[in-house]
Amino acid sequence: GAVVSQHPSRVICKSGTSVKIECRSLDFQATTMFWYRQFPKQSLMLMATSNEGSKATYEQGVEKDKFLINHASLTLSTLTVTSAHPEDSSFYICSAPEARGLIYNSPLHFGNGTRLTVT
């Protein structure tokens, strides 16, 4: 089945530094990828939609200058948390729909997530 790979699986960084998280679709092309955040014992919250070759679309309340998204190819999207602070500590998960161009009726497949801890 479709596989989404996310790297790194966990990262610890100091406050004020930036962290880049990569999301790759391994056996399919994804013009659209989604970035979610999940706090402990909470559900997944959509942060932004990453579009290949164009700007990302951010959900209300998500700072686009803080969470930089780049979707440079059909198989890679990156999320950079800039000037990270302890409150940014969370579990970040990317996802992609299974079929290119059919995102409206395709299930989403998720990466294994990145646990970010900002000290």
Added chain:
Amino acid sequence: QKEVEQDPGPLSVPEGAIVSLNCTYSNSAFQYFMWYRQYSRKGPELLMYTYSSGNKEDGRFTAQVDKSSKYISLFIRDSQPSDSATYLCAMRSSNYKLTFGKGTLLTVNP
């Protein structure tokens, strides 16, 4: 009222039991329904995907959708300790945005 309601549990059952997990929703525009399994510190894994009322079976798993009642269920037959995880329902309308339930923590005891 939240768009998607899911009892967080925890739910604890003996090995071999039939497990019933449920979600209700309020948005009648939801058309696509999914169940995900999430192990601790891992991303959600897609279990079932359906877009019509009725039942869909895949191995030990059966997904049930009742659009008239705005109610979906996931049944797990012959539950195994390896089924212990958090189960998330998710749904969306014609756009791509998924709305998730909070997840139900399931423990299957050997």
